Amino acid sequence: MAESPFDIVIGLEVHARLLTESKIFCPCANRFGEEPNSLVCPVCLGMPGVLPVLNHRAVDLAVRAALALDGRIRPVSVFARKNYFYPDLPKGYQISQFDRPFCEGGAVPLPDGSKIELIRIHLEEDAGKLLHPEGDDGHSLVDLNRCGDPLIEIVTAPVITSPEEAYLFLVGLKEILLYAGVSDCNMEEGSLRCDANLSLRPRGETKLGTKTELKNLNSFSAVRAALRWEATRQERTLLDGKKVNHETLLWNAETKEASPMRTKEEAHDYRYFPEPDLPPLVIDPSRIDSIRATLPELPGPKRERFMKEYGVRRYDAEVLTSSAELADYYEKVAARFPDRALAAAFLTGTFLRYLSEDDTAPGLAPVGPGALARLLSLVRDETISLSAAKKVFDVLWKEGGEPAEVVDRLALRQISDEGEVEKLVVSVIDENAPQVEQFLGGKEKVFGFLVGAAMKKSGGRANPSVLGEALRAALEKRRGGRRA
Amino acid sequence: MDLRNAPAHTIRDAIRDGSIEARAVVESVLDAIARDESDLHCYLHLAGRDRLLEEADRVDEARRRGDPLPLLAGIPCALKDNIVVKGMPATCGSKMLERFHPPYTATAARRLLDAGALITGKTNMDEFAMGSSTENSAFGATRNPWGRDRVPGGSSGGSAAAVAAGEALFALGSDTGGSIRQPAAFCGVAGLKPTYGAVSRRGLVAFASSFDQIGPIGRSVRDVAMVFDAIAGVDPRDSTSATREGGGTEETLDAGVAGLRVGVAEEFFREGLDAEVARAVRRGIEALRVAGAAVVDISLSSSRFAIPAYYIAADAEASANLARFDGVRYGLRRGASGSLGGMYRATRNDGFGAEVKRRILIGTFALSSGYREAWYERAMKVRSLVAADYAAAFEICDIIAGPATPTTAFRLGEKQNDPLAMYLSDVYTISANLAGLPALVVPCGSDRSGLPVAIQLTGRAFDEATLLGAGAAVERAGLFSGGPRADGGEHHG
Ligand SMILES: [Zn+2]
Numbered sequence: 001m002a003e004s005p006f007d008i009v010i011g012l013e014v015h016a017r018l019l020t021e022s023k024i025f026c027p028c029a030n031r032f033g034e035e036p037n038s039l040v041c042p043v044c045l046g047m048p049g050v051l052p053v054l055n056h057r058a059v060d061l062a063v064r065a066a067l068a069l070d071g072r073i074r075p076v077s078v079f080a081r082k083n084y085f086y087p088d089l090p091k092g093y094q095i096s097q098f099d100r101p102f103c104e105g106g107a108v109p110l111p112d113g114s115k116i117e118l119i120r121i122h123l124e125e126d127a128g129k130l131l132h133p134e135g136d137d138g139h140s141l142v143d144l145n146r147c148g149d150p151l152i153e154i155v156t157a158p159v160i161t162s163p164e165e166a167y168l169f170l171v172g173l174k175e176i177l178l179y180a181g182v183s184d185c186n187m188e189e190g191s192l193r194c195d196a197n198l199s200l201r202p203r204g205e206t207k208l209g210t211k212t213e214l215k216n217l218n219s220f221s222a223v224r225a226a227l228r229w230e231a232t233r234q235e236r237t238l239l240d241g242k243k244v245n246h247e248t249l250l251w252n253a254e255t256k257e258a259s260p261m262r263t264k265e266e267a268h269d270y271r272y273f274p275e276p277d278l279p280p281l282v283i284d285p286s287r288i289d290s291i292r293a294t295l296p297e298l299p300g301p302k303r304e305r306f307m308k309e310y311g312v313r314r315y316d317a318e319v320l321t322s323s324a325e326l327a328d329y330y331e332k333v334a335a336r337f338p339d340r341a342l343a344a345a346f347l348t349g350t351f352l353r354y355l356s357e358d359d360t361a362p363g364l365a366p367v368g369p370g371a372l373a374r375l376l377s378l379v380r381d382e383t384i385s386l387s388a389a390k391k392v393f394d395v396l397w398k399e400g401g402e403p404a405e406v407v408d409r410l411a412l413r414q415i416s417d418e419g420e421v422e423k424l425v426v427s428v429i430d431e432n433a434p435q436v437e438q439f440l441g442g443k444e445k446v447f448g449f450l451v452g453a454a455m456k457k458s459g460g461r462a463n464p465s466v467l468g469e470a471l472r473a474a475l476e477k478r479r480g481g482r483r484a
Numbered sequence: 485m486d487l488r489n490a491p492a493h494t495i496r497d498a499i500r501d502g503s504i505e506a507r508a509v510v511e512s513v514l515d516a517i518a519r520d521e522s523d524l525h526c527y528l529h530l531a532g533r534d535r536l537l538e539e540a541d542r543v544d545e546a547r548r549r550g551d552p553l554p555l556l557a558g559i560p561c562a563l564k565d566n567i568v569v570k571g572m573p574a575t576c577g578s579k580m581l582e583r584f585h586p587p588y589t590a591t592a593a594r595r596l597l598d599a600g601a602l603i604t605g606k607t608n609m610d611e612f613a614m615g616s617s618t619e620n621s622a623f624g625a626t627r628n629p630w631g632r633d634r635v636p637g638g639s640s641g642g643s644a645a646a647v648a649a650g651e652a653l654f655a656l657g658s659d660t661g662g663s664i665r666q667p668a669a670f671c672g673v674a675g676l677k678p679t680y681g682a683v684s685r686r687g688l689v690a691f692a693s694s695f696d697q698i699g700p701i702g703r704s705v706r707d708v709a710m711v712f713d714a715i716a717g718v719d720p721r722d723s724t725s726a727t728r729e730g731g732g733t734e735e736t737l738d739a740g741v742a743g744l745r746v747g748v749a750e751e752f753f754r755e756g757l758d759a760e761v762a763r764a765v766r767r768g769i770e771a772l773r774v775a776g777a778a779v780v781d782i783s784l785s786s787s788r789f790a791i792p793a794y795y796i797a798a799d800a801e802a803s804a805n806l807a808r809f810d811g812v813r814y815g816l817r818r819g820a821s822g823s824l825g826g827m828y829r830a831t832r833n834d835g836f837g838a839e840v841k842r843r844i845l846i847g848t849f850a851l852s853s854g855y856r857e858a859w860y861e862r863a864m865k866v867r868s869l870v871a872a873d874y875a876a877a878f879e880i881c882d883i884i885a886g887p888a889t890p891t892t893a894f895r896l897g898e899k900q901n902d903p904l905a906m907y908l909s910d911v912y913t914i915s916a917n918l919a920g921l922p923a924l925v926v927p928c929g930s931d932r933s934g935l936p937v938a939i940q941l942t943g944r945a946f947d948e949a950t951l952l953g954a955g956a957a958v959e960r961a962g963l964f965s966g967g968p969r970a971d972g973g974e975h976h977g
Contacts, residue, residue, distance in 0.1 A: 042586075042587050042588050045813060046808045046813070047586065047587060047588070047814070048568065048574065048576070048581070048584070048586065048689040048690075048808070049566075049567075049568050049574075049586065049590060049685075049686065049687045049688055049689045049690065050588075050686070050687075051685060051686050051721060051722050051723065051724075052723065053720065053721055053722075053723055054723065081804050083803075083804050083807060083851070085807065085810060085828055087810075087812045087824065090808060090812075090813060091804075091807065091808045092804065092806075092807020092808045092810060093804050093807060142812065142813075269852055269853045271803075271804075271848065271851035271852060271853075271856075272851075273800060273801075273804070273851055273856075273860060276692075276693035276694035276724070276801055277690075277693050277723060277724060278723050278724075279723060279724065
């Protein structure tokens with residue numbers, strides 16, 4: 001495809017549900033997957049006369065997220081009512097923040113070292129959910145379980161330049177939120193939701209073009225796919241000399257196409273005004289400091305440290321720090337085992353494969369970092385081969401046990417004893433006279449066959465380097481004997 | 485004891501020392517209800533007669549056993565129908581909530597129940613507390629016991645009329661722009677709008693959240709102090725409730741007003757104020773001076789903008805507060821077989837009365853994009869100017885005295901088709917709501933047709949004690965006497 005004459009400009013709005021025990025303004029549980037309308041009370045049902053009471057745990061987590069994202073905390077912020085009618089919104093307004101959000105600025109670093117700037121982060125309550133019973137177009141059902149769940153909304157500046165960059169931003173953002181422990185970021189359960197907007201402008205132009213908004217983006221790859229699709233559509237529209245309409249499009253993950261929202265969304269006037277039922281939110285510096293003090297090392301700095309401290313390659317560092325738990329696991333192995341490269345290779349390969357096959361987390365893995373370090377030590381001191389180590393790991397994962405004991409039980413201990421290897425070599429030479437002749441006749445390739453035969457005879461246990469040396473020495477001895 | 489006219493605090497003391505039985509008190513109130521309610525229409529819901537008598541008997545038994553009695557044991561009281569009580573309807577005077585039963589009890593009501601009070605029922609009111617005559621009730625107007633062709637004032641008209649007629653010993657109302665004080669003034673009873681935040685709003689169906697306060701209406705200032713002490717105080721479930729313990733005002737009620745500086749703003753006595761009302765209010769101020777207070781001149785010049793600012797800011801909040809009445813979860817539902825928008829329109833069109841719709845439209849407009857700065861934000865500026873005026877005045881005085889209403893109770897129907905004239909009846913009460921200050925009305929005389937006139941006293945924030953003490957001093961001067969005539973209805977002149 002020819003290079004586009006347009007620059008892409010993307011902005012994202014991400015909602016993350018905070019990991020509180022209870023909702024933001026009432027004592028109901030903040031939990032997913034319960035019987036519809038079982039986690040409700042007069043407050044989140046918007047009964048007449050009820051009042052919101054701010055859950056300060058939600059504020060703590062929101063501040064934690066803001067600090068992890070390098071935002072500036074406003075000492076005094078204001079809750080505001082965002083007014084609109086919808087059946088999932090019991091009060092007819094959402095308590096959110098408007099012109100004075102609790103956090104301004106912030107950024108998410110990308111793997112190439114650049115940053116995506118944030119405009120703001122604000123606190124708000126979630127709305128409920130409409131269910132449309134199948135085969136019945138007459139009515140909808142309302143589930144208010146998640147109504148009042150605490151959310152932060154993270155808004156980027158319109159600075160993202162490609163769908164790929166949007167994807168990397170989301171991956172980076174999710175990593176940080178997970179590291180900070182503020183949200184489980186589970187998109188299937190709606191803990192992380194993303195809306196995107198995209199516009200094109202002629203290359204070099206600074207004025208923003210007309211944007212469209214994209215909704216119903218249920219995964220990071222859906223965000224990327226929808227943005228790609230929309231960039232192409234807008235480019236065709238503009239190249240055809242037509243105008244892009246300001247509208248909201250719904251992404252269909254099955255047809256891989258977006259279409260304008262069916263219900264014509266009139267230009268909403270949300271009539272924001274300060275929420276009179278809540279005093280201004282005051283976050284004092286000592287509270288910020290104490291939250292900052294408990295913030296863990298974030299993925300970016302951790303990655304750099306892994307490369308410097310453990311000497312692992314950038315790619316391995318990225319994989320190892322993709323979750324705080326995996327990084328912790330690695331550091332525990334590395335503390336007990338000096339060959340950090342071997343540990344990194346084993347974790348990013350075998351270990352991650354087992355994790356994903358069992359759909360489990362590093363902290364729950366049946367093989368702990370201590371056992372893994374002991375297993376890898378057996379490889380390092382040549383007690384077993386790497387392939388034997390993988391067999392042992394499989395047993396440890398499925399049945400448990402102690403690495404050395406499993407090695408013995410499976411008789412996997414490597415044969416490194418020179419006398420023993422020599423016996424093996426003698427018998428292989430005796431049994432493969434034709435191949436030995438070929439080798440001595442100059443066919444170097446046959447050496448590999450002989451090594452394989454010896455290895456097979458040892459049940460895979462021969463120490464490869466000891467075996468190789470012994471075999472070559474024996475063969476050379478023969479060759480020499482001949483010449484003599 | 486003359487149960488029909490005795491103030492609640494003397495009845496309280498009599499029940500506690502055993503000189504009267506709670507059953508006799510309840511029977512007296514039930515008799516008043518039986519005699520007058522069909523004509524006055526103070527109540528939208530009455531508690532069962534048998535249940536009230538049973539509860540009274542329990543109080544009497546407890547006293548006979550020598551059990552300690554809570555402070556308001558056996559005192560029958562009425563609650564405005566926008567204060568929710570589990571087990572009773574809460575219509576707010578609206579068709580929208582005609583069959584609504586709240587699932588919880590308001591904090592103020594809970595405190596009364598915990599203090600042993602008996603709730604006789606829920607009183608009539610202007611729909612969602614929007615009005616000054618109780619004629620905006622979807623369930624018919626209430627008549628003023630002092631003149632049955634007169635309005636009782638509003639929006640807490642049912643509460644004030646019930647207390648005046650002996651259909652309750654005291655009542656709770658709510659005051660957003662004068663809705664406790666104006667009806668108390670019209671009905672010849674005392675009424676207090678506490679400082680914003682002094683009494684929990686939890687369970688008060690919101691009209692304008694930053695103005696609304698629950699407060700007591702009583703036969704005497706001491707009754708009002710007694711009830712205020714029972715309901716005031718921090719409520720962790722109302723984030724705007726003040727973080728202080730309320731109460732204690734009854735103890736200091738008789739401290740006197742010697743040395744108290746009473747501010748009087750002459751601008752409150754100019755055009756629009758009925759001459760007979762002005763005379764009675766000046767007599768009330770004079771009574772304070774005679775009792776030892778010093779009268780000083782003050783100015784509250786921003787108060788001339790109070791009415792427009794109030795109707796913009798309060799209605800803006802109301803437009804959001806009333807959005808929840810949409811037919812989805814509770815209350816009236818109309819047009820459910822059509823589209824969602826159709827259901828919203830039909831429900832709100834049928835459920836709300838004309839005044840409520842007018843307020844929602846004013847409030848929605850005032851917040852709309854392009855108009856917000858000119859209307860809502862300017863109203864908020866006036867609000868801070870009014871508060872600044874009061875702050876300056878309280879540098880030189882301790883309380884402010886003035887009229888409560890421009891006239892005595894007007895006739896039923898007189899202002900019903902003139903919303904502006906109706907809004908002006910709140911001209912003296914609104915400023916206290918804009919500034920969040922406590923204000924008390926105390927009867928201080930009558931006009932020539934025998935209708936009550938009241939003085940309004942406004943105090944510093946959370947200084948209800950001084951305010952009530954001054955009110956008690958006015959009351960002791962004996963400028964106002966007697967109760968409404970039992971036959972009523974002769975003030976046709
Ligand atoms: Zn709840």
